Amino acid sequence: MGRRVRLAGLAVVVTAAALPCLLSACSVSPAYYLQAAGGQIALLSHSRPIDDVVAESDTPQSLRANLERARQIRRFASDSLGLPDNDSYARYTELDRPYVSWNVFAADPLSVRLKEWCVPVAGCIGYLGYFNKADADARAAELRAQGYDVYVGGVPAYSTLGWFSDPLLSTFIAWPETEFARLLFHELSHQVAYVKDDTEFNESFATTVEEAGVERWMAQPGKAPLREGFARAQMMREDFRALVLDFRSQLQALYASDLPAADKLARKSALITAMGERYRQIKAERWGGYAGYDRWFAQPINNALLASVGVYTGKVPAFRRMLAACGDVMPRFYKGVKQIASQPRDARDRALSSGACPD
16 A cells, blocks of 8 residues: 555656757756657557457466456446546556656755646646656756755656557556556546646546546445455555645745744754654554555655655545536536636636536
8 A cells, every 4th residue: 555655647748749848948858858758669669459468378367367357447447437438558568667667856955845847748747757767866866966855756657648558567557456446547537637737636636536436446246345445545545645744734834934944954854753753653543553654654754755745636625526516427527627627727726616517
């Protein structure tokens, strides 16, 4: 479950729209687009149709079973959730690494606001994605040298927003059923609606779809055994998110205060220590000792890491209200979301906060 603390769903988007940036001033260097293009091309060129992989005699039975399950969930996504019915996730790519890419996040030592980079198609985003970890680590080192808090996180999957037919990947094909379904529904939802320069809107919408989708998946006959485990996992996810958001808010208030910078840094360290103590309390009292998040708390915790968690899901409650107002009918919900997405930010925020289903 700890591994499912999601980073941004969109790690790297590579299209012809990036070409002008190779010839003019952009927020990131031409080398960034070249590595992204190379990584995307390699990912697609090594993909194979699921039917071919399943039919091969040397395909492990476990992989064959996971691919068959993936096809069922993919079909459900279109037939029951109204998500795009296209060639996405009709192919499979075996990778020789644990993640498809790595995201680099950066924040000022006295701020929980992520540094942003502006790229074609995706707009301004709070991270940069690299297909090679060495490249991500090199960029992270540059940012640390500039004085930023930096975090490098592995990404199991991402969406190209429908520009390419995204394949299934070995980085997530063997995940538990509900976790796999969450991811697939989430990534497909990015093809339904995407607003440039509004990551919170995009990720909150996708999170709402994934949660509603998994609830519907588990409501099918024979899926009852999944529900208890999913409810427990969801409870721990919410506890973790609430914990991080609470302490991030405390840090935000600290950074906005009139204290000298040295005092702010000292109190920052104390708050991070207190967060770790609070986590251990929650783990013992609510989770029965479940240790799935130990690895997260064992790493160096800084503003970039804190800002990368839950920062993109603030509008989930508003999207949930909107879905309910749309009668829990997914196509009607998508139509309303796309209508809101076309509006300027202020109007978009007002429409979403109203909780109404646009007609």
